[in-house]
Amino acid sequence: MFFSLIIPLYNRPEEIEELLSTLTKQTFKDFEVVIVEDGSTRPAKDVIARFEGVLDVHYFEKKNEGQGFARNYGFERARGTYFIVFDSDILVPSEYLSVIKEALDRERWDAFGGPDAAHESFTPIQKAISYSMTSPFTTGGIRGNKKHVGQFHPRSFNMGISREVWKKTGGYKLSRRSEDIEFSIRMINSGFKVGLVPEAFVYHKRRTSLPQFFKQIYNFGKGRIDIAQIYPRELKPVHALPALFTIGIIGLLVLNVVDILLFGDAVVLHYMVWGGNIFLLSFITLLLLHSSLKTKSLKVGLWSVVTAFTQLMAYGFGFIGNYIDRVLLRKDTSC
Template identity: 55%
Template sequence: MYFSIIIPVYNRPQEVDELLESLCKQSYTNFETLIIEDGSDKSCKNIVDKYIDRLNIRYYYKENSGQGFSRNYGFERAEGDYFVVFDSDCIIPPHYFETVNRFLLEHPVDAYGGPDRAHPDFTPVQKAISYAMTSPLSTGGTRGNKKHVGIFHPRSFNMGISCEVYEQTGGYRITRMGEDIEFSIRIIESGFSTALIENAFVYHKRRSNMIQFFKQLHFFGRARINISRFYPNKVKFIHFLPALFTLGIIFFFSLPFWNLSLFKLLSVPFLAFIALILFHASYKNKSLNIGILSVVAVFTQLTAYGIGFLQELWTKTRK
């Protein structure tokens, strides 16, 4: 199996360095790497040049068009049997392509995805954010979970498609605001098979502080409504949960001014949720500090997504 790795990059040369270094350590090496510089001001060309003798790598610079169309740019130039998409802020464990190759030989599918994890060297904040995005106690539990409801939808931070999938679908139709969700839906509706490869995980850095994380999840919330413009029936009840949580938080903290007894009653499930996150995250990461940060990260995740979701929903209904 020959793989083509497509990595769109925008002003993140240091992340590319770490990602390429991890690709040099792969136990399965039958792949090429295409770096697509999407109109960056901070070029990673000098970083890529460091790996010319260590990887089968090609560098392309193009005008800024967003990550979806930058991936298409890479697909057009890829030569592999499978096109593998990574975000530039990922680190790939050494067994990744060996795991994927073995799975695809035993269980041929047209598209696959893998989960993400926190690397041991990540900062406490990054580990807390990773917990929020992958925990069963938040909406992140639907990502990379074999027990999730319905057909598995790969996500572009860690996914692969056969060259036939690209040839038939034409790749990404939109370049931002939920482009990976739209593409996954279209892959499945075109009759292609998908699968989660549980051990094909990546270490995903995401954002390094809560403000950046809030902005990212706010955008994700808006993106879910944007997808409904293409697929109205793809907004499920689960997608409304962060918005309901956000409205609940607003209602909860407005209660003391007019109904103290109801505030005390509702405090029980609210505090129980906090305690559950604190215990689970602390136990999973063997750190009370990360547990506390995880509480902040989960609340940031849910409220940011909820606000973005509600704002975009309001904008859509007014048009």
């Protein structure tokens, strides 16, 4: 078994250096690294050159077309029996490839994926973002979890496919935004055996600031509507929960203002508002306690409240906006 690790890269020379450093420590050695520079203005060629002779690394440059097509470019040049796709902003545990090989020998997956986690070196906000993306109290709880909802769909920060899957599917059909979900659905619809390897986690930095995180999750929300335009049955009630949460938060804020302006004289409204406020406060407290206990840090717990609300509302705004554009107004906003 020989693995080809496919890594698209766009203006992240610092991150790719950290990722490659972790790959030098893999206990399973039969792999190559295929890096595709996707039209970067800050290329990482000099950084990658330092790993030649230490890793079997191959570096390619191409015009910018998006991460989906950059991965396809890497697939076309890879030699492995399995292709493993990584984002550039991850760190890989030393046992990762050994765990994958053992799982493939046991399960004979055609395609697979693994979860992500926060590394001890991450900043508090990075740990909080990791928590909110994997928490049972946000939509992140269905990602990379043994008890995930429905069929597991591998995500491109940590996924693998056999060469046969690549040959039959042709790889990614979308360049950006939910390209991995579309690819996963198509693999499953083609009859391939797709599964989760819970032990094959990576440390995923994700975004390092709230504006970057908001933008990323906003596009996730938009992408879910894009996927529904291609595969209508893949739009589940659970996908609309962040949109309902967003509407609820905005509605509660408006009702609080109205209640204040009316000096609480509208009794029914007054009790509705306070009921909503108590529910919201309970949710915030639950997030704070759960994150603080899980991460063993009150600071991360406090940040987790902020990142959880950012995640839910960013996804909700993207979902609602693209639903209006694509479903109601029939606009083509796909990437």
